[in-house]
Amino acid sequence: MEFRQLRYFVAVAEEGNIGRAAHRLNVSQPPISRQIQALEYELGAVLLTRTPKGVDLTEAGRVFYADAQKVLSQAKNAMDRTRAAERGELGRLDIAFFGSTVYQTVPLMLRAFHRAQSEIEVSLTRMGKAEQVNALRDGRIHIGFGRYYNQAAGLEIELISREPLYAAIPADLALAKQDEVPLSDLASLPVVLYPAGDRPSFADEIISLFREADVEFDVDSVATDSTAALALIASGTRCTIVPEAIAALRFPALEFVLIKNCSTLAPSSCVYLAEDQPPVLKEFLKVLRSVSVSASVDTENASRGGFKSIGA
Template identity: 45%
Template sequence: MELRHLRYFVVVAEELHFGRAATRLSIVQPSLSQQIRQLEDELGFPLLRRTKRSVELTDAGKVFLTEAQDVLARVRNAKHAAQRAYRGEVGRLVIGYISSSAFDLLPIMLSTYRERFPHVEVALREMTTQEQMRALEENQIQIGLLRLPISAPWLDIEVIRREPIVCVLPEGHPLAHQERIVLPQLASEPFVLQSRQLGGGYHTQLMKLCISAGFTPTSFRKSPRPMQLSALLPLV
């Protein structure tokens, strides 16, 4: 028994006329009659009572019709559910993110995503860039919002925003009111930095920029997480 046998039978039962049913199914009437007979032979009992003038469902045919309709409906639902899953419209998505992205970028992205895919459960995990790279490799998260540069040729990377490196200074600092500051001007200033372990490639990039400007930055404090930087700034 195949799904087409069920589909053919349901259409015949709805039309109670082989000619009209064949037209709906876009097949010739003799072929349709043969398919129904094959189904009845497999079941071992008649589903239809045929006369020269009419086609009627037997009692067994009425019961089989209900069950066949349910089976076909479940198959359609299964197909649609699988298609939604294939398109990423259902399921669970785990996103890793650096804490600084939670200020504005992450809320905007989540709002847009949930409008498009309301049936996807989204789980968020705050992680450093290094932690996200490990989690991506181990398939613990599916998407990472991290900070470049990183060395991971096995990742598909898409740049979603570029940000300038800015310098935050006390209000009374001699450089505070300059529109532009060049790195050598900061050679004698203490820096608030993330550790190399947490800052990853961004920490390395910043150190290289300072060294190319002729100095190695003095670390006044190391912030474990980016969101703790604001709490340390008044201490500088």
């Protein structure tokens, strides 16, 4: 069975006349007759009864007509959908994330992407940064989100936004009552670092932050992630530094206080393969950049941390 035969038969069924069908299809009449005959032979069914005025559908012909229409329209659909997929408007985007990007950057991007390309399915997996690189190379994910990545051959690392830093302080301390706190005031509290492993990480950022400010500090412990770090702090007289994405959350018995005169901003980045980017990824990057741009503009205009104002 061939598509040509389906098209011919559908035209004949609708015209009720082989000659008119031929005219409509811009071919001569004999090919139509022959193809219909071939179709009838293959199906072992009489599809048309020949009348003086043209042809009538038999019951089998009516059944086949209805189905042939469906097949043709589904085939057309398949082509349209495939072309859409080629343009990156259809398909699935596999995303990995690490750490606190899940609180702000990732949902913001997903939201914007869904608005732009609602037909694209998205999968989201938590994944360490080294694992993200492997997954990218294996084609298991299209893009990874995180804060600090090592440059590597074939990888693009793209900065999305930078957020101000906050100190996370037990709510019952006097320090927690202020609007801002200078880094030097935190020297009295042991510092909890996070995450463990997968360097460079936010832990390194915190260390260099204190070093640059020339503030003595005491690393009390290293937590696996920010949630664990905050749980540690709430339980005692320790502190840590968090990016705004986390400070925007609320934790019991904890206050987040903006660090005074702090030029360091925590980056949100993404990583993807430099070459062979599938269309879905290209579409996603377009959306990502348009959001980043409007976020930057906003940052310039807003008093501080404009990135947050893009969300929601």
